[in-house]
Amino acid sequence: MVGTKNNVERTGDRDLDFSATMRKPKGIRACDFDVVPICPMCNLPILLWEVKRQNKGPLWAYRHSTYVRNMARILGVPAYFVYHQPELKRFDLTSYKGEDLPTFSPHTFSLREEVFIAWIEKQQAKHVCRKTNSQSDETN
Numbered sequence: 183m184v185g186t187k188n189n190v191e192r193t194g195d196r197d198l199d200f201s202a203t204m205r206k207p208k209g210i211r212a213c214d215f216d217v218v219p220i221c222p223m224c225n226l227p228i229l230l231w232e233v234k235r236q237n238k239g240p241l242w243a244y245r246h247s248t249y250v251r252n253m254a255r256i257l258g259v260p261a262y263f264v265y266h267q268p269e270l271k272r273f274d275l276t277s278y279k280g281e282d283l284p285t286f287s288p289h290t291f292s293l294r295e296e297v298f299i300a301w302i303e304k305q306q307a308k309h310v311c312r313k314t315n316s317q318s319d320e321t322n
């Protein structure tokens with residue numbers, strides 16, 4: 183089983199048919215957001231990131247994080263590019279703080295899996311919660 187008791191990944195695969203369909207409308211772009219940590223109180227992301235198992239440099243990562251950076255700015259949460267190296271259980275995070283080219287100067291740090299998990303929990307503690315009564319009982 184992949185996931186948690188509340189969210190089980192049943193197939194182990196993305197729905198690639200839907201993904202392919204979403205690439206067909208002309209004049210529209212599509213984005214599959216990667217799994218992000220969600221605040222259990224307000225049901226909003228505490229951060230957004232683009233996660234890839236390859237990294238072709240800071241500019242490449244920046245360009246592959248455009249949707250995430252834009253959405254994070256609207257939500258008022260941090261944005262990251264994560265270079266995931268599962269064979270090493272290592273996560274290289276590049277922080278984006280609303281920087282635009284050409285002033286872009288990324289900050290990258292590496293975490294092994296258990297430190298990465300603790301780091302995410304710290305981000306929840308720093309999250310500015312926007313819980314409203316209408317959000318309190320919703321689950322997905």
Ligand SMILES: [Zn+2]
Nearest residue numbers: 221224311312
């Ligand atoms: Zn919250």
